[in-house]
Amino acid sequence: MPAEEHEQRREDLEEHAIVLDYLPIGRSSSARAEPLVQLIGDNKFTLLEAVPKGNAMAVGETVYIGKGERDKISLIKSRLNYQDLTEGAKKELPNAVYEIVKKHEAKFVTFFNNAGSLNIRMHSLELLPNIGKKHLAAILEARDEKQFESFQDIADRVSLLQDPAKLVVERVIMELKGESRFYLLTRPPSLGHIH
Numbered sequence: 004m005p006a007e008e009h010e011q012r013r014e015d016l017e018e019h020a021i022v023l024d025y026l027p028i029g030r031s032s033s034a035r036a037e038p039l040v041q042l043i044g045d046n047k048f049t050l051l052e053a054v055p056k057g058n059a060m061a062v063g064e065t066v067y068i069g070k071g072e073r074d075k076i077s078l079i080k081s082r083l084n085y086q087d088l089t090e091g092a093k094k095e096l097p098n099a100v101y102e103i104v105k106k107h108e109a110k111f112v113t114f115f116n117n118a119g120s121l122n123i124r125m126h127s128l129e130l131l132p133n134i135g136k137k138h139l140a141a142i143l144e145a146r147d148e149k150q151f152e153s154f155q156d157i158a159d160r161v162s163l164l165q166d167p168a169k170l171v172v173e174r175v176i177m178e179l180k181g182e183s184r185f186y187l188l189t190r191p192p193s194l195g196h197i198h
Contacts, residue, residue: 017044018069020051021099023092025060040076041083041092042068045103048175048189050083062095063102084192085180096179100172108154111171114188115142115157116150121185130185132173138164 020042028036040060042051053068054077060066066075088096104111118127128134128142138161145151145160157167164170171188178189 016069017046017049017051018067019046019065020044020049020053020068021102022060022062022064022066023050023095023099024062024089025055026089027059039080040066041088042066043096043099043103044068045106048100048103048179050085050088050179052080052083052087054078054080062091063098097172097176100175101168104168104171104175108168111168111188112151112153112157114171115167116146118187127185127187130174130183130187131170132177133170 022040023043024041026039026041029039038055038059040053040055042053043049044051045065051068056073056075056077060075064075067073068076068079085093115128120126121130126139126143128139129136134142141161142157142164145157151157151160154167158165175188177183178186179192181192
């Protein structure tokens with residue numbers, strides 16, 4: 004495997020995740036009654052189902068899921084699609100995504116600074132909710148003058164764009180729901196479904 008491909012694969016791995024829901028006896032459709040947690044990875048927004056170690060876990064809690072010894076997660080069972088999430092996990096998802104976006108603000112500001120055209124008719128920034136040609140022109144003009152330094156800097160320098168973090172959160176959720184042909188910020192949904 005080429006070094007850059009190995010590096011890319013390592014970059015895609017999730018090290019930490021936020022608990023979206025805790026199911027003390029698992030899914031009702033499951034053959035075995037075992038505790039489960041539904042998680043969202045804080046790197047690529049990967050939706051996962053895992054078996055916790057020990058007692059209840061708090062919704063919103065951040066847990067280590069990387070290689071090596073894990074203190075709260077026993078086993079990652081599978082990757083989930085949005086449709087596989089419990090209603091509780093779906094309700095918690097926007098909060099968790101917002102927390103991740105704010106935590107990794109520099110990564111998403113870099114996205115605003117470096118995003119390019121998808122094709123001759125569409126720019127990747129136009130895939131963010133409510134970004135049309137006028138907003139796009141204003142963003143590109145502002146970033147050409149000087150690269151953005153923070154979400155606040157974007158909001159201050161691009162009129163009518165009050166909350167860039169919220170736009171990123173809405174885009175991530177659209178991608179997680181499978182409502183897009185393009186996956187800019189997340190992994191494409193997995194093909195397998197859990198029932």
